Amino acid sequence: MRRLRMGMIGGGPGAFIGPIHRIAAELDRDIELVAGVFSSDAGRSQVAGAAYRIDPVRAYATVADMIAAETARPDGIDFVTIASPNHHHLSAARAALAAGIAVLSDKPATATLAEAHELAALVAAADVPYGLTYTYSGYPLVREARARVAAGALGTLRRIVVEYPQGWLATGARGKQAEWRVDPARAGDGGCIADIGVHALHLAEFVSGLRVERLLADLAAVVPGRSLDDDCQVLLRFTGGVRGTLIASQIMLGERNALRLRIYGTDGALDWRQESPNALTLHHADGRTEILRAGDGGLSADAVAASRTPGGHPEGYLEAFANLYRDFARQLRGEPGSLVPGIADGLRGMAFIDTAVRASRADAGWVALEI
Amino acid sequence: MRRLRMGMIGGGPGAFIGPIHRIAAELDRDIELVAGVFSSDAGRSQVAGAAYRIDPVRAYATVADMIAAETARPDGIDFVTIASPNHHHLSAARAALAAGIAVLSDKPATATLAEAHELAALVAAADVPYGLTYTYSGYPLVREARARVAAGALGTLRRIVVEYPQGWLATGARGKQAEWRVDPARAGDGGCIADIGVHALHLAEFVSGLRVERLLADLAAVVPGRSLDDDCQVLLRFTGGVRGTLIASQIMLGERNALRLRIYGTDGALDWRQESPNALTLHHADGRTEILRAGDGGLSADAVAASRTPGGHPEGYLEAFANLYRDFARQLRGEPGSLVPGIADGLRGMAFIDTAVRASRADAGWVALEI
Amino acid sequence: MRRLRMGMIGGGPGAFIGPIHRIAAELDRDIELVAGVFSSDAGRSQVAGAAYRIDPVRAYATVADMIAAETARPDGIDFVTIASPNHHHLSAARAALAAGIAVLSDKPATATLAEAHELAALVAAADVPYGLTYTYSGYPLVREARARVAAGALGTLRRIVVEYPQGWLATGARGKQAEWRVDPARAGDGGCIADIGVHALHLAEFVSGLRVERLLADLAAVVPGRSLDDDCQVLLRFTGGVRGTLIASQIMLGERNALRLRIYGTDGALDWRQESPNALTLHHADGRTEILRAGDGGLSADAVAASRTPGGHPEGYLEAFANLYRDFARQLRGEPGSLVPGIADGLRGMAFIDTAVRASRADAGWVALEI
Amino acid sequence: MRRLRMGMIGGGPGAFIGPIHRIAAELDRDIELVAGVFSSDAGRSQVAGAAYRIDPVRAYATVADMIAAETARPDGIDFVTIASPNHHHLSAARAALAAGIAVLSDKPATATLAEAHELAALVAAADVPYGLTYTYSGYPLVREARARVAAGALGTLRRIVVEYPQGWLATGARGKQAEWRVDPARAGDGGCIADIGVHALHLAEFVSGLRVERLLADLAAVVPGRSLDDDCQVLLRFTGGVRGTLIASQIMLGERNALRLRIYGTDGALDWRQESPNALTLHHADGRTEILRAGDGGLSADAVAASRTPGGHPEGYLEAFANLYRDFARQLRGEPGSLVPGIADGLRGMAFIDTAVRASRADAGWVALEI
Structure with missing residues (x-):
């Protein structure tokens, strides 16, 4: 069973949450970060991609670029994770869902309630999972x-x-x-x-x-x-x-x-x-x-x-986060038991x-x- | 300098707060419990008085009795402490203040706001201190x-x-x-x-x-x-x-x-x-x-x-309570530094x-x- | 039932443990500090006695004085509490026991093991209780x-x-x-x-x-x-x-x-x-x-x-200490249940x-x- | 800069420490588990390799097999991590060091002091790093x-x-x-x-x-x-x-x-x-x-x-462990700053x-x- 392939939106240089998402996603070796739009600046996206050690051609300048290129690849991404500020959430999710690519998003879902209603309609119409990283539930x-x-x-x-x-x-x-x-x-x-x-x-x-x-x-x-x-x-x-x-x-x-x-x-x-x-x-x-x-x-x-460890070996925030990724991977594979929001x-x-x-x-x- | 003499109102058999008041009052040996109306039932007041080891003639059946008898004694009480349920607070304080006896009372001051206004007027007109045992401030x-x-x-x-x-x-x-x-x-x-x-x-x-x-x-x-x-x-x-x-x-x-x-x-x-x-x-x-x-x-x-103890020797609720009594004793003696409400x-x-x-x-x- | 009468040895000006003993002894109103040899200096013993508010004639200069005077009084002490440095423990206990006065002593029992053997023999020969304030057991x-x-x-x-x-x-x-x-x-x-x-x-x-x-x-x-x-x-x-x-x-x-x-x-x-x-x-x-x-x-x-209080109302060191005094009082009265060492x-x-x-x-x- | 390639010795089915090593090694995406001798039983080693999602041909039956095969590959392992019981430590380390492959080992170093002396000599003679996972130092x-x-x-x-x-x-x-x-x-x-x-x-x-x-x-x-x-x-x-x-x-x-x-x-x-x-x-x-x-x-x-996270986002045992792997990777690359024992x-x-x-x-x- 192959690892699921993830594209990240956001999480570029200076972002706290990008590396956290990367670690959490890959912790159980069931997901792999392979692509990303790490910044709205193409050069900065390249820099971040190199830091994450991904193939340079898969560090994109725009979400549209990533969706287009990845859907064209035989080994394209299975889902995107959205780690950008709130006002980007809807457009990023919309683009992915429109291409039939699953979405795991930082909370809150969108920047406004109106956007959330729009997103809900898009998710309802899509055939792929949508998840939200309310980390503490992990x-x-x-x-x-x-x-x-x-x-x-x-x-x-x-x-x-x-x-x-x-x-x-x-x-x-x-x-x-x-x-x-x-x-x-x-x-x-x-x-x-x-x-x-x-x-x-x-x-x-x-x-x-x-x-x-x-x-x-x-x-x-x-x-x-x-x-x-x-x-x-x-x-x-x-x-x-x-x-x-x-x-x-x-x-x-x-x-x-x-x-x-x-x-x-x-x-x-x-x-x-x-x-x-x-x-x-x-x-x-x-x-x-x-x-x-x-x-x-x-x-x-x-x-x-x-x-993942016996009592007395403290687990923390990254492991809780990883549990949401693990749950989302289950959903992508059609397995039961996910608690991801x-x-x-x-x-x-x-x-x-x-x-x-x-x-x-x-x-x-x-x-x-x-x- | 003699110990101050305290009369207790309330605090009879079954009361949690009566013995607490007694311990707190006497902790620093500056106050002594000498009289009380420990219950509205004369017999129960006697029983409580015996448990507190006070002179049986000073375990009274009513507040009026206590005020009358104690004011007649050369060694009468210096103040009353009110440890009865809220609806008794005003009448007890009124009786004491009317006789020129200071009052230290359990919180809240009275049962109703109207009563509190009446009490405030009585305190303002009195020449003796009135204090409230907001214990945690001690x-x-x-x-x-x-x-x-x-x-x-x-x-x-x-x-x-x-x-x-x-x-x-x-x-x-x-x-x-x-x-x-x-x-x-x-x-x-x-x-x-x-x-x-x-x-x-x-x-x-x-x-x-x-x-x-x-x-x-x-x-x-x-x-x-x-x-x-x-x-x-x-x-x-x-x-x-x-x-x-x-x-x-x-x-x-x-x-x-x-x-x-x-x-x-x-x-x-x-x-x-x-x-x-x-x-x-x-x-x-x-x-x-x-x-x-x-x-x-x-x-x-x-x-x-x-x-009262060096660091690492825990003090607790009783000592905090005693600090309020100590402050109140200072007020009775006209000394500065009291933080009692x-x-x-x-x-x-x-x-x-x-x-x-x-x-x-x-x-x-x-x-x-x-x- | 009257309060037991206590004489203190040691615990004078500057002593940490004297006031602690006094508070602990009197906390339950079953014991009363009435006499003491608070210092080996007569003047300092007087000063301490005044601070404790005891009768000046009962603030003695020597243990021998206290034993002699108190045994002659109808309201003499029932026991001594020894709060002086270790090298005084044996002589103080010996004097009290010889006069048939019970002893509650700070730990350790004596300054040397040889002294402890001597004290053990004295206690065995005496008709009165001997106790030790291992406070933490309270x-x-x-x-x-x-x-x-x-x-x-x-x-x-x-x-x-x-x-x-x-x-x-x-x-x-x-x-x-x-x-x-x-x-x-x-x-x-x-x-x-x-x-x-x-x-x-x-x-x-x-x-x-x-x-x-x-x-x-x-x-x-x-x-x-x-x-x-x-x-x-x-x-x-x-x-x-x-x-x-x-x-x-x-x-x-x-x-x-x-x-x-x-x-x-x-x-x-x-x-x-x-x-x-x-x-x-x-x-x-x-x-x-x-x-x-x-x-x-x-x-x-x-x-x-x-x-002495319900859960959530912290009790501390003084109350633990008072439990030893309460136990010792039980022994003095011939009641069961004492856990005092x-x-x-x-x-x-x-x-x-x-x-x-x-x-x-x-x-x-x-x-x-x-x- | 490519990820370092790790082969694991031990850590097969039922092992607590194997998955821990894998997570810790890969947490920072600087190391990748690519091979292993997960059990002394060939079949169990295969099962474990599949669970770790590594190439089946790189799940070996013996350490010798792994060393031989990996040294023959252009993309062979850079180091082995030893996660087997103590009595295997020396032989595993010896085989790796002899092939010029670096070693990161569970503590204790060996099963006996004599073995440790032998190992020390081997390490001294080798040109590659040797490290020990005293996890708590991370x-x-x-x-x-x-x-x-x-x-x-x-x-x-x-x-x-x-x-x-x-x-x-x-x-x-x-x-x-x-x-x-x-x-x-x-x-x-x-x-x-x-x-x-x-x-x-x-x-x-x-x-x-x-x-x-x-x-x-x-x-x-x-x-x-x-x-x-x-x-x-x-x-x-x-x-x-x-x-x-x-x-x-x-x-x-x-x-x-x-x-x-x-x-x-x-x-x-x-x-x-x-x-x-x-x-x-x-x-x-x-x-x-x-x-x-x-x-x-x-x-x-x-x-x-x-x-890896700001204050208030708890990190735990896995992250501490990962710090040792990060340090060891630095050593492998000749970078300063490693604190790995x-x-x-x-x-x-x-x-x-x-x-x-x-x-x-x-x-x-x-x-x-x-x-």
Whole structure:
């Protein structure tokens, strides 16, 4: 069985996320990066291609070039991975889907909700898979948490708190990664809410199996001169009226990437922290507190499948990311078992951003999250 | 210099908080419990008095009895401590103040905002101190945090998150302590918000030096059949527009008493957790993370004064509580340096409860917190 | 039932441990400090007595004075607590025991093993209790750990690691507390091994229920110019050949009081840390890791009895200390249930110090720990 | 610049370490697995080769076959990685070196000290690099720790504690990984000491820059019926008389892979734990405690080079392992900057095992660690 062939869009010089995608994609040796449009500048795309050690003729200047050339090759790419800023997502995905090439995309799905609707229609009409890299859903213990909730270990859910504190934009946007994220022309209408708020939303829904039905958003641009939100708090109501809080911020100085999810039910509760991803705290109704560790025996099939090392050998962000690639490869091969998010999650994330941004600006109180 | 003489109101058989008050009051040997109305039942008051080893004639059946008898004694009480359910707070304080006896009271100050206004007038007219036991403000590292913020270590404050998760009321109110807290006749209009939400509010204001000016409250009674709120989330705006989140809940199964405060500024941030009270995390603008420990050298005068043991010898809740008693004793003696909250804090707490309860019921959106 | 009356020996101005003893003794209102020889200097003893608020006539200049005066009073002391440096322990205990007054003493029991033998004979001949304040055995979760081991929760024990890192003597002895501890004339033959090594030994034996039968000691004075050991490592064999390691050091810069005990058996393991005393980690044979919290339901009777607050309200060093005083009070009243260590533990501790010091000096390899 | 071509020896079906080596080797896309002798059984080697997706003709039955065939190819392997049990290490390395093929080997270098001497001579005579995968030296914060010590941040070193608790062999050896480790015919004379004790030794020496000069070993086989040691404690003297303790155990039930290193100096101290590898605790002489995080700014060049993600995105065991492969690739290309251990470390590790095993059996007390 041959390795799947991947073309990357974005991820060129200075990009944080490109090399991450490359490592994650190839970690299990089931996927190979063979082509790319690493930059909208042809020369820079060549430089990046050389750094990735791909054949120079397959480091393209435009997405159209790549699609045309790769579809003409007998060993052309099986899918594209989109790692460019948000405003490129739709056009890149459109081009690939139109050529019958599968798409795995960075979140959020697009730059605007309108674009997401268009993309959803394109995906629905296509015959190939579309996936979204909500990375944190790839952690073994996130999948364990999801399996436990689904199995009823927490009883009826009552309360969810998801928070995502970062501090790297507390002091002005420095560097390429920061700059596009605070620029509405490239990031879209959402700043922090689109960059990390959607991660928090997805994680909460992924693990709880519930959906946010209503929300009350309070977003602000705290750093002087910034036009997009950098600090968000959102009150939530999930399916069945389950109460929730979502906090996402990029001005919490000193915080790195402190995504944390707590879910409380009638019979148990769980607590997971991204910066210590190999532990999952469970509270039981009888008062016992238990700590699960990734790689241990006794975990669910989903968690076991998502670990590559035994307990005590820490796995991290790259391995979680690789689990999404592995899932996507399964989809491409028509195998079952993928947990990678799809266009429905993408549309939902865009609706969340759009709803939260507009509701916050209008001070609209509680509003429905539709879709 | 003789020990100050204390009379206790409440704290009888089955009460959690009575023995705590007794230990805290006497910890530094500067105060002595000599009298009490430990129960509204005379026999039970006698039993409690014997357990506390006080003179049987000073275990009274009513507050009026105690005030009358103690004021007639040459060695009568110097102050009362009020440890009874909320609906008794006003009448007890009124009786003491009317007799010129100082009052140290459990929070919240009263059962309703109207009562708090009445009490504030009584305190203003009295010649004796009135204090409130917002216990958590007595921890050495809470005082250190306050001192650092006041000294500008965090720069301009931007964002505050205070949370107070508990789980003990997740499964129905069992026992004396739980029962009155979920009964509007004894607790007042606020459940969780009045029991622990005010602690969170006070801690945030005490450390930050800011005041909540506006809030948006989302309170609910999650456990079926409960009439008072048991789960609260409140969006905040502090002085100068500083953004805040307050979460308080008593249905977060598995949580004990996980009060936590985070404050983020332009130049630093801090993080304190009540269940590990002897550590304070500081984030500096240059990226360094520092851990302070109670009892260490180099702390502020307020923190040093609040510790009784060297670093590494854990102090806890009782010692924090004792720090409030020590402060109150200073006030009684006319000495400076007390950090014990007073009636202004009490009135403010009641306004917070009242505003949050009413705004949540009315789904009123953002409302002002006056007083 | 009246409060027991305590006389303190030592604990005068500048002493760390005197006020600690006073607080611990009086915490439960079952004991009262009424007299003392707080310093060998009469004037300083008076000053200390005033600070403790005791009757000036009961602040004595010598132990003999106190014993004579107190035995002549109808309300004389019931016991003495010895909080002076090690070289005073024997003479103070001898004087009290000779007068039929019970003794609670700081560890180690005496300054030398020969003194300990003499003291053991005196205690055996006396009609009153003798106790030793191995403080750490007073923590609720230490008692829980002991109860679990005794109930077989760990199966057959196999391996014990006890460590006690401190750093306060890393940079020369500053202050009264440090000075006598590094002076052989006042501390005896052991430095770190006598100051904290015996705590580690006692904790390991108290929880495991085993006894050290053989040891191999490697002690050294690391700080230049110091004559007593300040860094110790000791290999152990407990009853039945169970293997152990004991590390105690006062030159581990940055460590405060990081006493930690781990015990591993065939069916489980436990891990307790003094600086986070309210948590106890249990490893089960089926791979589960469980965290117990002081104050929780479901703990053993010994642990429940040793807690004064519900879960989540941290108790610390002072409360652990108070548990020893409470136990000792029970003994004085002839009540059962005391876990306070006695002269056998004292003699054993001195044998451990003596054996370790001599074996280390002689590079003697494995030696027996007799007594 | 082409990718380096790797042949693997060992790592076939059921092996834990084979896939780990493959992922680590290829993580940075600078090395490619192209050949292997994955099992001494030809059929199993084929199966493994297929799982690794290598060309079937390059899945060999014997090392000799692989060396012969690969040296004959224009695109033959650049180096072998040895991931087989210890008793195969020497013969595999000998065959590769004889053919001028570089070797990267699992630790320990060989099964016996005599073999290590032979190997050292072969390496000395060869023109190609030889490296050893002491994985834990690849963690960014281990390299940070090393850089800080080298820069004098801790002052003069005084005390080292390194411990490596595992529990997976507490209950009998189950599975392929366990079986050979407890079998002297395959593992050599050392059990736990050879499997993980050498990791602990290497880590301590790597970070401290010191060398163990003398040791006192206490090794035992605790699990009934086992002939090789499974629980080790070793007292150490490093260069200059610096005192140390090394604990390694595989019968500490409930422990996964809790390698931890503490180093104390006159001016500072550090503490690192493998199971939370992205944090490094530093104690400063002025009492401050600081927490460093991998991926943060301000770290040493070595630490920065060893991270692939920004702070807060956890990296783990696989990435640490990949850092060793990256270093080894540098050596193969003649580039500077490699920190991968070499034959000197390998010989030293074997001397440590041999010395500790023999000294413990003979109860020899302190002995020199030569080489």
